Amino acid sequence: MTKSKKKKRQNDFQKIKLRVGKTKPKASNATNVNFRTKGIHLTDQLKKDDSAPTTHRKLNIKDLLSQLHHYSGTVKQGALVGLKELLTLHPSEVDQHLSSLLSEVAAVFTDKDSNVRMSATRVLRFIAQSVPAERTCPFFPLLSAHLSCAMTHIETGIQEDALKILDVLLDHYPALLAARPALLLTNFLELISHRSTRAGARKSQEGKGRSWDLSVNPSRNVTGQQWRLTVLLRLGRFLQAVVEERRTEDGAAGVSGDMFGLLNGDGGANAHLELNWEDLSYGKGSFQVFEHSGATPTPHSTFKLRPDTEAGAGLSEGLCSVEAVRSFASTLVPLLMDVWVEASYSDRSKTDSAHLLTPDAMALMYQVLSILQLLRKLAPHREHQDTLDVWFRSEYLGVFKQHFMRNFPYGGLDTPKQRKKKDSKSKQASTVAGQTVDPLALNVLLCQVMVSMVTLSQREGPAKEPDADWLMPLRGFVQETLSSGAKLSQRHLHTLLETVWRMVITQHSRAVTEDLLQAVYVQYQQMNLNLQTRTLLLSFFSRLYLQEHNHTHIARSRLLSRWLAALPLQLSQLGHRNPALSHRLLLAIQAAASRGNKDLLKSLHTHSCRLYDPQEGSVVLLPVESQQRLVQLLYFLPVIPVGLLANLSRCCTAGRVSAGLAASLIRIIHLRSSLSGWSVGSQDTAVCDVDYISFLFSTLTGFSSDELSTLQEAGDDSVLPPSPLSPLSLYPTPLEQFTHHWDVVEEVCHCLETLGSRSQCFDVLQNGICKNLTGLAVVPDSMAAGLLRAVARLLDQSFLPSEALLRFLSQCCVSLLSLVLTLQQDVASETNHKREAVWGACVAALSSVPRLLRMVLQLLRVGDLCEEELPQLAQILSLLLQHTTLRNHMLANAALLQHIIQELTRYCQGETREQWLTDLLYCYSVTMAPHRGNLGLRDIY
């Protein structure tokens, strides 16, 4: 056993002999490699995770973000595409994961793969579109860090793409970018230039040495000029953002830039409260005038309690002080000048004449100029603007003159063939260049930049002379462009007007001003301008006019006064076609009128009848606000002629202006008459007393004589026919007109009350009524009620009204009383006001003039009435009896009253006693009770 065991054991470890030349036998544990593998790509997950939304590949946002760390470019790009898809499908995801999204996406700004960068830009754009600036704010330092990392990257491709990212941010978050400008500005500089090291040594000796030089990177796939253009475009936009940021901080009145832009409507940055007394008195809403209960002044105070932050040196401090702006400008301007020079010289080789430019060069130069223009506006505060201007002038005037003005009116090089080729061949280049710039824009901008170099400080003395040589061509160009009659685009016109503004303000010569304004006026007189352009020109002139006080040459400009004098005519011709423009015109007119401009007032006087025409004048056609301004203008008219007064009276009564406005119109005319008593200084009265009183009277009646005469002849269908109970036939005015007229009457009465002597005033009124109205057979009810109201308010106890007046009034009164009855039957609530007004007028008149009551009672003759009218009469009587203020007067006329009641009872003797008669008798007995006891009643029975 043991033997066999031993043998076996030996067999276990057999020695295999290897021989040279024989193949080596395979080891028993050798791996068989005869198989082929295939990878399994799990682009999408099988399992559905319902907890978070996913893309169509079933990847949720966490997966996608983690994929951004993958080494492979395609995976990263896929993840970015997936992110975009996910976010479009589920916008709520943006809000939840904003922080991680932004940080991960920003991390791939500097990716080596250009496709990844492009996708990252797209995702960023998408996020930027959907997230407002205030929510991105906390993550913005991260974003801008990655951005500047990309901008300063050593690879040119990444640098170029960084500008695209910058575009996105500029589009959506300009304010955030502009809040920390320092780092970005250096980045910009580094993109087109490099710090020159060798100049450093020399710098100390020269003092004014330059530390930055333009650089050209030959490895770029665009030309140096195009690259600079792309960078400068962004720089321009960035500076624009900074300037706008400043402006919002500084208040909307703005740095001198937008002088007569469209936002000059109101200057204050603070929203003020506009309240209405009616709302106030009814306690609608409460308000708080003083923030923090007035403890801290508003930030717009001109009193500076604390100095601004100490001025730091260099760019590191940003652009918040003059010194910082200045040092930045002193770095940038030489670079810009180099760019300009290179652009103009590279063209020189291609063309013969120096002032013709290729589109590329033109675009570049345009950018240079616009950046210069923006640099000027960078002054942190308005008060620093001047110091900055002076500095610019002292530093760079010579250089600018030398380079800009040498070939001044630039023209475009007409190369149609070349452009076509370029378009087809390299589309990219043209898109990089952005918009093509036309030579006009370049020239106009150049004018603006150069004119801004003329500072206000050196307005007097011989210092003006040196500017003349280079201002001359500029002025010539501006004049020519404006007066050529060609239509200019809104932007060009705006720039040109700013240029003209600056020239006019700085040049104290009347001839120059006149020429320039003439040129602008040519533009103004063009037909078919659109609203914006028209408004722009209009506000240019009106701003100029408002500036006149310290510029005598403007004040004396004949053209300006011509423009002013033409305004009223334009307003009247404009009619209702363009309310916005009319509003502008009115503002200008009002400003001039309040300053007592003679030309304007004269012209206003001549056109006043047209403007205030009750049918088609501006005063009835324009919206309420403009109507109000037109009414206010009346105050400034030196003389208000009779014809105008007639028109105004019609305006008040016709109901096309609101009652409140009509009231303020009457009040204004009241103030301008000698009877108002409010006069300060030596202002002549515009209205003579006779005209004023006749104005009041015709407004009181509310109907013109023509209308009244047509009413007399009108058929019976529109008029309530006369009857014994209403001796005059009443014309029922529509409810709206009635209330309007009622309000106007109140105002007129108030004016008449304050005229002075009551009795004389009433005398005048009485004459007017007797002469004009007593003959009428048809009377509008509003007029009748108005007259009664006026009589009641104005009558003095000492004055005895004439018989004719009283007769007319008593007729009115009786007719109105019967109208009240008919209105009472009408249950509709809208006539309530009318009924009460009429009833109130009647009662007031009856109680203030006792004789009127007697005449009314005399008019009520029972014998003339037919049966149906008896109850009406009874009702009138009982109404009068019930009124307490009339009681004494009724008692005084007891005999007359008794007579009427006896008649009444006699007439309906035969029938059963009716309810109305019982009521009347009851009222009668109650009223008369204390005095006559049962005596009266006994007499009746």
Place this chain on the structure above:
Amino acid sequence: MSAPMEIVVCADSVGQLWNCAVLDLHSSTNLLSYRGGNTSSRSLTILNGEYILGAQLGKNFINVWEIQRKDQLQQKIVCPGIVTCLTASPNGLYLAAGIAETIYLWEVSTGNLLAILSRHYQDLTCLRFTDDSSHFISGGKDNLALVWSLASVVQLDPSHSPEPRHVLSRHALPITDIHCGLMGPQARVATASLDQTVKLWELSSGEMLLSVLFDVGIMSVTLDPCEYYLFCGGSDGGIFQVSLCSQSLSRDKTFQSDNDGNQVFKGHRNLVTCLSVSMDGTLLLSGSHDETIRLWDIQSKQSIRSINHKGPVTNAFIIPAPANMFLPDSRPGVPLPRFSRHLNPSEQGEGVETAGVCLRLAPHTQTQKETYLEKADKLYSLMSAVTDKNVFGDGENTKVRVSELEEEVRTLKKINKDLYDFSAQLLTKPS
């Protein structure tokens, strides 16, 4: 009887018995009256508690009374034109008058005409100083109210005509009245206008805070001393009270009545031309063209008293009683000089008697000055630098610094002493 604390000064345009009268606020007894002529609206003013000045209606002179000699007209200041409004600065140093569309500013101590400001385009209606006399506000018929800084107006600079600090140009019709609140340059200004609005402005920034539109033109405006309420006198005789601080916090809203303090005082029948609130804010004085002056209790909005006049009331205001007013033997501290009619008296050859020293700032001495806070900051940083150095060694430098500072103090003291000597000599010198 003890002298009253507050008095009412009023004048009407007829002036039959007296030009202007002084009444006791609480009993409305006539205390004093000043005779001669009559006074145009917004042109009665008290100068330094020693004189009463009132511009004659329709004539080109100003009547002046010493405040304690009631009956006697002391002087007439002849002006280049009809004076439409007049006011004296609360510190009694300046007198401003609106003559047609220009403002004339006199220095009271010398009578020199300091400035003629013609920035208004039409007649002036109202002039008001701030309570610290640092600014004044002018309102005119050209719808403008201008805020002037007195320092910049007075500044002697022939080349620049002074510019207003702010132009308040939101009114659409002539301005009728201006009220300037308390707190100097941080005050709030209320302007009333015929365009039926009252606007409240912040003086420091020139911005509008509030605009209230009424149904009628507003002829006068005032604020109570706490600036809780705005009182506006309408052209129909109503006085409107606007509450500027509605106390409607959310928690006590339920207890609130419907109309929170915006109410009308009814009683006058014609234009309310003057309004004034007493010092404690309980009484409102109003003068009207219906020839009455009324006194109202603000809390209950009732008319306490009505005082009849013979003509439309032109001026009525409540002031604390000047000390001199009821002492017949007192004399004004400074005699009133002759007021000159021309800007530069020496050129006109009439200013021979003005031998005083004219103290006015030259153009650029004050422009670049640091503010006090800036100075304080600098000083503080200097001091802290010194202490820092003391603590952290570097004694050498500090000693130098300290000696420099001591030197500085010494020179300053010397200058001060010189100045004192000079002025003392000037004052004690027999003239």
